[in-house]
Amino acid sequence: MKILMLGWEYPPKISGGLGIASQGLAHAIAQKHKVHFLVPTHDEPIPKSKVRVWAASNLNYEADYWENHQSVKNNIEIQAISARLMPYLTPDFFSHTSARPALSPSIQKKPFASFIDQLPLSGQYTDSLSLELGKYTLLAAQYAAKFKFDLIHAHDWMTLSAASVIKELYSVPFIAHIHSTENERNGIQPNPEIKELEKRGLQNANRIIAVSSQTKKIIIDEYGITPEKIWVIPNGNSPKVSVEKKINSIKKIGFIGRLTHQKGPAIFLDIAWGLLKKRPDLQFEIIGNGYLESELKSKVHQLNLGNNVKFFGFMGHKETLQKMSELAILIMPSISEPFGLVALEAVQLGIPVIVSKNCGLREFLPELSSFDGWDSYSFVQEAERILKGGNEIKLNQALIKKSAKNLTWKNSSELVDKVYLDLLK
Structure with missing residues (x-):
């Protein structure tokens, strides 16, 4: 089975648990299936593994290709330009990563396609996030066109639009893997536009994986998703973690x-x-x-x-x-x-x-x-x-x-494999 995973983070470029979980699961699934993992960018070398990790920033926007899919492209552009996706993390949180130049307001007023090549894919959670998501969506669809994937596995809200477009263009089913919802991240002040992206993505998904039953309940209550569509699969961890134990006199x-x-x-x-x-x-x-x-x-x-x-x-x-x-x-x-x-x-x-x-x-x-x-x-x-x-x-x-000891990526991947088989039966 050939699987395209979509994710906004992948080690060593991470902000927290999302990237670690995405990598752990991808590696485990790759022991049985062919896994491509498309990230916005990666500045540091990624260790070789069975997972083919590819940066969308290395792809070129193909204007000729999108001439044949004008209505889809227009919808992506409208969403990218109109959305105001203020992330749940402020840009200074990512001070450990290199700063990227923002596009000037004058450039952003032009048609999206005219400045897409000038838009850097940083993979960061900045105030240009909606534009980056638009570009990522276009490039992800182009990437999917080059390979015959059996299904799409999209990690969290940032990639749900890309998965939805790929499904629309090529009739490839997709699984939305939700590590956290906007309500869980921002409580009583969720971003309404991110919630709308989550809602549309979850409605478009053929299956949904939630990392816990409490997350499943939020997906049902907030977005009206039928429970039968959602599978609860826990995260895992590597059974052996190599660290140097130190004895500390101070607790x-x-x-x-x-x-x-x-x-x-x-x-x-x-x-x-x-x-x-x-x-x-x-x-x-x-x-x-x-x-x-x-x-x-x-x-x-x-x-x-x-x-x-x-x-x-x-x-x-x-x-x-x-x-x-x-x-x-x-x-x-x-x-x-x-x-x-x-x-x-x-x-x-x-x-x-x-x-x-x-x-x-x-x-x-x-x-x-x-x-x-x-x-x-x-x-x-x-x-x-x-x-x-x-x-x-x-x-x-x-x-x-x-x-x-039962919570390993191997065990989690076996449960995910059941979702794959259920989806494609």
């Missing part, structure tokens, strides 16, 4: 994730404040960037936590895993966490984890310690209990780690 408690309201970093600081009143020897490490960074640093100053809280900014996956292995506890007080790949990685490293009740991983590892995201008091109490140790804690951690 470190960590937060790993985007510094956005969704992830609850401000609550993490409340938890730190509560724990430090009883354990002033603790150190708290925050790994990640986001629009709340300056606000969080101000809060650290106001609470007089500067000697105990350290910000590390964005780190690559390997470096993050190394930092994670040094933690005594990982705390994830997320307002919304569709799955929680970071928590799974910590569990498989033997790191105790405390998550919010809104973490999808709880569906697959019900033994995880979990509380309401806003309940910092309960997080503090549980962290104290774990730090004290004892046989009960050790036995529970061993049980969680054993259960997590």
Whole structure:
């Protein structure tokens, strides 16, 4: 079977769990099928594997081709120019990536096709995102025309329009793989245009994969999708993660994730404040960037936590895993966490984890310690209990780690394969 995967992120160019999950699943599926993975761009070399990773930025816009598909092209152009897709992450979150020059307003007023060659495909979440999505959609359709794919596997909302166009042009069925919905990312203030893109894409999809039942429920409730169309398949992880274990005399408690309201970093600081009143020897490490960074640093100053809280900014996956292995506890007080790949990685490293009740991983590892995201008091109490140790804690951690062994990309890919076969039967 020949599969075209569409994704906005792929290691080493990532912003979080989406790219890691996309790569892990693609590699596992490629053990059985031919997988092409089309990303907007990649600036760094990608290690050789069975997955053929291709950058849309290496493709040329073919005006002659689109002369035969004028109505489809017009719809793409209208959407690209009219949409105002302010992403859930601000551009400064991506300060670790190289800056790209934006198109001038005067150029953007011209017909889309006239400046498409001047539009860089950065793969970033900037204020030109809608234009980049339009170009990516056109180039993805051209790429699909060169190969006879059996199906399209599109990761998250950024690629749903491209998958829909390919389906329309070539009658290739597509699967929408939803790692998070706009409601989960932005809660009570979702971007209406992104929601509309999600809605149209999910309606056009032949099948939908959700990473948890809570994400499935949101897809049903928000977009009116029939439940029978949605399959719940968890993320996985590599069974063996190579990190150098270090013995630390100082107990470190960590937060790993985007510094956005969704992830609850401000609550993490409340938890730190509560724990430090009883354990002033603790150190708290925050790994990640986001629009709340300056606000969080101000809060650290106001609470007089500067000697105990350290910000590390964005780190690559390997470096993050190394930092994670040094933690005594990982705390994830997320307002919304569709799955929680970071928590799974910590569990498989033997790191105790405390998550919010809104973490999808709880569906697959019900033994995880979990509380309401806003309940910092309960997080503090549980962290104290774990730090004290004892046989009960050790036995529970061993049980969680054993259960997590089933959450591998190989097992997830086998479930995805059932969706493929169901779709093409």
